[in-house]
Amino acid sequence: MTGYEVRNTNGKKGKGLFAIKQFNKGDVILEEDPLVSCQFAWNAAYRYMACDYCMRPLETPEQNVRRLAAKPDIVLPHAGNFEADLMNVNSCGQCESLYCCEDCKQRAYNSYHRLLCYDQADARHPIHILLEAWKQMHYPPETTNILLLVRILAFIKQHPDPASAAGAIKQFCHRTVNEDAELVHKMLGEQFTDQMKTLRELTASVISGDVVEDFLTPEGFCTMMALIGTNGQGIGTSPLAQWVSYVTELPMSDVEQQQMDLLIDKIYKDVENESGQFLNTEGSGLFVLQSACNHSCAPNAESTFPYGNHRVQLKALKTIMPGDEIFISYLDECTLQRSRHSRQKELAENYLFMCSCERCTSETTQPDVTSEEEMSDEDCDYDD
Template identity: 75%
Template sequence: MAGYEIRTSNSKKGKGLFATKKYDQGAVILEEDPLVSCQFAWNAAYRYLACDYCMRPLETPEQNVRRLACKPDIVLPHSNCFETNLESITTCNQCAVLYCSEMCRDRAYATYHRLLCYDTSDAQHPITVLLEAWKQMHYPPETTNIMLLVRILAYIEQSSNPSQAAAKIKQFCHRTVNEDAELVHKLLGEQFADQLNTLRDLTSNLISGEHVQEFLTPEGFCSLMALIGTNGQGIGTSPLAMWVNAVLEITMSDDERQQIDLFIDKLYQYVEEESGTFLNTEGSGLFQLQSACNHSCAPNAESSFPYGNHRIQLKALKPILPGDEICISYLDDCALQRSRHSRQKELAQNYLFVCWCERCSSQSSQPDCTSEEEMSEDDADD
């Protein structure tokens, strides 16, 4: 029996995820696969090989770090502590897209790929044209991918009950503006009007059908763009990170531990010098349960991807009692440590709300700008 339920939180937040039983710190609250997920366009362009369905990386930790550091002679110790099964890699019979297993290939075909299978070498194919247009509009770091929107449309059209599938998508928050606070999502500002029209036209060339027509009108397309912008959960997978985590679990002497820690630090230094922060296979997905979690700047739960694919796990950061709302942070750790002003600015641009969590309320008397970094940010905006 599930230890949580989705119900109304308050008039401002709408729905939320609430505990129906006690969770100790570190307890797993839920695990969930997304309705659809998608690797970022630039991530794929930079040769981050991943399963086209579940985003599992298709390289070993050693291959991963050699590529990221551009050092083909790197040898990872304790390579047997982390098993990478690449023997089950397969492809779509028609378009040669890569999958980590036949199961993922079959699931992709049944969910959306039947409508989206195409010759990836065809520069004039509508998917190729759409992806190239998207990449020219959205340079790294990306926060979503137009193909997540396209896969949603294909998911509806391919469903055995398209009306029910469309209704399921509409259950996600898909408002384009927050009228109370006069906020507009950063993907939908006036400066992007021409881009949105171009993307809508290119998407309409790619997929159509009576069940998705409402999403291809100007208003419908904006709402779907807002949906992936506000609900798309970032997914990051890394063979190197999973190897590091496995090595940290090995029992070894203090001297060995010190040596391996220094070696790992050096690896990340090499990677940063060559690839910067472009470290993981990255993308985004649409999760039904996890998306019901509201934000807090002092969250009691956090999401992670412990299986190296798109399956998400929600864990308690502190004890959670029955009736407590389960909240995560929509901000990364770095942004979460910044001032209330900085946090509010990012949440408004990406999620269309002004945060009044307990932490923000207690800091309401803080000045609007509290650091040189943020002041320089504002100067750059002027």
């Protein structure tokens, strides 16, 4: 029996995820694979090699660090344990898309790839043209990828019951406007009308047909863009982070531990000097259960990716009692530390709601400050 259920909330949030048993701090509430996931377009362009299906990185920690730090002579202790992860790398015989294993290759083919396989060297192919147009409209850091939308449409068309798959996608909350607060998703403002028209036409040139025609009308395409913008869960995987997690758990003396900590600090400094904080394989995915979690600025759960791929794990941050709603934060740790007004602004632009969580309610007397000086990104501790 699962310890959670999706049900209607009492407020305007629609549905939410609720506990039906007690979870203690650190307990795993659920694990879930996405319907589809996709690496960000610029992330791939910057040579972050990843499985085209599950986003598992396709380089060892040592290869990863040497590339990010631009130091080909870096040697990581205990890094050989990760080489076996790349023994089963597979590629599509038609388009040469890479997969971490044969199973991922088959899952991709059965889910969306059969319709989207193309010669990636063909600059005139509709997918290539769409991705290049997207990259010119959305520079890093990206928060989603037009290819995620394309994969959703392919998922519908390839599904054994396309009508059922289309209905499942429509069940996601994908309003483009929050009528109560008159908020419009930032990607859908009037200044982006021409861009949206271009993206819709280019997407329709990639994939179309009866079962997806509702999603390719001007209104339908806007709702799909809002869907991937508001429901797409960010996914980050990192060979370096996996290696750090592994070596810090190894038994060693205090002196060895101190030396290892110094080495790790130096590696991160070398990487940051060369590549900044853009060091993970990043993308987004569409999760059925995880996306049912509503936001709180004082969350009682968090989404993590402990397997180095797109499988999400929802863990309790504090005790959650039966009947409690399970909340996550839609904001990153840095933004979560900012003022109520700054958090509200970010949530309104990206998720179409004004937060009324317990923390926001308790901070209503705060001044309406949105200046970036209150806390710049550099002030935040970076968590890989």
